[in-house]
Amino acid sequence: MSPAMIFNIHLALGYVPWLLCFVAYIWPRLRSMEPIEAQRAIATLHSFRFFGLVFLIPGVVGPDLAPDFASFAAYGDFATGLLAKLALVAVARPAIFWPLVVAFNLAGVVDLVGDYYLGTVLDLPGHAGQLGATYAIPILYVPLLMITHVAAFYLLARSRRHQIAAT
Template sequence: MSPAMILNIQLGLGYVPWLLCFAAYIWPRVRSMEPVDAQRAIATLHSFRFFGLVFLVPGVVGPDLAPGFASFAAYGDFATGLLAMLALLAVKRPAIFWPLVVAFNVVGVVDLAGDYYHGVVLDLPGHAGQLGATYAIPVIYVPLLMITHVAAFYLLARSRRHQPAAA
């Protein structure tokens, strides 16, 4: 089996265990939380996305990792992580917290969707070895990030539906 095929299989299958784990253990708990607490939990996970800057570190990734992929992935993760941290710092100020929750989720989804797009356009699977030590990020970490972004948007929509109409 080629390295490209292995990466593609792993990218797809990375969602399966996370969806099973999320459905069985995480979603029931998050769904039952107060909206602020649920979004804080999701923001806490995403606050670690500063780690994505590792895509720019020579020696961690191969010298031939496509710069278009590495830069977009690194800075998109970094921006998402900073916005998530700001949301956590602003939790006591709802007028700031909620826009930051929306912002880190929008930026995060755009980042991940852009990473998938760049991965296809730049043939990332054909150069999977260039991911070096970061290989586990798209296979193991990204599926959980995308799942939690979807959950965050669902929770945002649900909490809006349940808010009483202004008099």
């Protein structure tokens, strides 16, 4: 089996355990929380996305990792993480908190979809070895990030529907 095929299998299968864990343990808890607390929990997870800057460190990634992919992934994660941190700091001010929740989730989804797109265009699977120590990020971490973005948007929509129904 080629390294590219193994990488693609890893990408696809990375979602399976996270979805199983999410459905069994995380989702029931998030749904039972007050909307602001559920979004705080998701923002806390995403506040660690400063770690994506590791894609820019020579020696951690291989010298032939596509610079366009590395830069987009690194700075997209960094921006998302900063927005998530700002949301956490602003939690006591809902008028600031909620727009920041929307912003970090939009930035995060654009980042991850852009990473998948660039990874495909730049043949990241064919050069997966260039990910070096960061190989685990798209395989183990990204699936949870994408799942929680989807959950955050669902919770935002559900919360909005309840607000409209209450008026």
